[in-house]
Amino acid sequence: MDFVRHTKKIVCVLLQGNASEVIGRLHKEKGVDTCDIDRGRGRRTKNPTNKTYGEYVEVEVVTVSIEAERADEIFEFLYFEAGLDHTHGGFLYQVPVVQSTVFKLPDIPEEKETP
């Protein structure tokens, strides 16, 4: 088994419907193949000064596993591409990973989009 040490896991919680587009751009522009999407529900305070929680909203959780050297690059890419620089855009965090397996895709040319 091949292992990779010193990787980072980046988790991005965003509103439902945006995740597929985000990871598509992540793959196309950054060459990242190690990400997946989960679904869940989220609650957050209605506004920063109000302790009352808002209603539940459906969210999608994008998880990316990346080598530590590229973590900052991918973190910033996800922050802006997922629209986290806008109100209620979502949340993003990065955690250290002690060890992870190597994930490689087979060397198959990508499908060309038919017009």
Next chain:
Amino acid sequence: MREISVLTDVALITCVVQRGIAETIIEAARGAGAQGATVHFARGVGVRERLGILGVAVEVEKEVINIVVSSDQVDRVFEKMYLAGKLDTPGMGIMYITPVDKAATYIPPDVLDRLSGEGASRSAEPGGSS
């Protein structure tokens, strides 16, 4: 120039409980100061079979709660969640804390100004000045 407000000194609390209990735990976390929570479903294997022999019913369907809090809040929030979920009872669930390198979300400028110096720092996009 676009900027990211990066939060440091934060930790991730993950709590895995039987389905239907998450709401109670989230309310307890809110009362302790947590700003938000994310919940998704999962299923558990192992404990259910073992405790079934002892007559304790454990739901196989789970809810997984993820909450990111500041480092100075984590112990208080963790304890409140633990007590609310009765995790000291066999089969009720498990929870753990994961260290977080950094986190980011939208922070309104007025709040950011108020919080500056309490663990939040501005990090400019590459090419810009910090």
